Amino acid sequence: MDSDLQPDRSSAVALRIREELARRRLSRQWLADEARISVSTLEKALSGRRPFTLASVVRMEEALGLDLRGGGAARGPENGASSGFAPEEMGAYARPAVRWLEGEYLTLRPSFGTKGALYAYRTRIAWDEAKGHLVFSETDRLDTDFEQQGFVSFPHLSGHIYLVTSTAGQYRIALLNRPSGGGALNGVLTTLVAGPGAQLIPAATPIVLVPTNGRAEPEFGLIRPGSRCFDEYRGCVDRITEREYALFPI
Numbered sequence: 001m002d003s004d005l006q007p008d009r010s011s012a013v014a015l016r017i018r019e020e021l022a023r024r025r026l027s028r029q030w031l032a033d034e035a036r037i038s039v040s041t042l043e044k045a046l047s048g049r050r051p052f053t054l055a056s057v058v059r060m061e062e063a064l065g066l067d068l069r070g071g072g073a074a075r076g077p078e079n080g081a082s083s084g085f086a087p088e089e090m091g092a093y094a095r096p097a098v099r100w101l102e103g104e105y106l107t108l109r110p111s112f113g114t115k116g117a118l119y120a121y122r123t124r125i126a127w128d129e130a131k132g133h134l135v136f137s138e139t140d141r142l143d144t145d146f147e148q149q150g151f152v153s154f155p156h157l158s159g160h161i162y163l164v165t166s167t168a169g170q171y172r173i174a175l176l177n178r179p180s181g182g183g184a185l186n187g188v189l190t191t192l193v194a195g196p197g198a199q200l201i202p203a204a205t206p207i208v209l210v211p212t213n214g215r216a217e218p219e220f221g222l223i224r225p226g227s228r229c230f231d232e233y234r235g236c237v238d239r240i241t242e243r244e245y246a247l248f249p250i
Helices: 007-024 028-035 039-046 054-064 095-101 230-242
Strands: 103-110 118-128 133-139 149-153 161-167 170-176 185-194 200-211 221-223
Touching: 007 028, 007 039, 007 054, 028 039, 028 054, 028 095, 095 118, 103 230, 118 230, 170 200, 185 230, 200 230
Parallel strands: none
Antiparallel strands: 103 118, 103 200, 118 133, 118 221, 133 149, 149 161, 161 170, 170 185, 185 200
């Protein structure tokens, strides 16, 4: 039979677990599944109605990547690269909590250089095991030299998704809402575009990422009026302002 922790030790473990679940936006059901215990058993232990067993604490340490017993070295992985949790500065999200975000997206925004046209390319979001957080990368852009890649921040305070490129102190950010109908991520892109001569000027524009799952091969590149996909793509972009997914006050 598994040995029970002393009541004071069990209470301390319960407090630490409650704090970690709240900080990382994890559910008790998730922890119960990862630690291979019933959620009712977990609930009773967290509320003090029964003590934790040593075996269940060890499994929860492995799931959370924490030393819950205060014995020094962590019983599981200690950093995002091995524990499945992103760094604190990116929102400390757990991989299971953001797995739905992984995949390939058709990315649409107005063209900066051709009036009335849209620009379409592919964005892939995936978990980087070595770095311990979500990353994104762009492909199928006409201007391949400017294809972006970077990290994904998902802080619980705002609940928004940030695709961030950071290069030598320069930032390019896509700030996206949680998915709307069809799983699309709608928001604002802030970046630099070519101005007069060699000058770069700040720019902001609507941007939408549409999951490519289950759809025909998208059309990429510069999409002008009259193109096969223009009306569909235009409708995706226009919904951002029509439904106030983002505001562009004049």
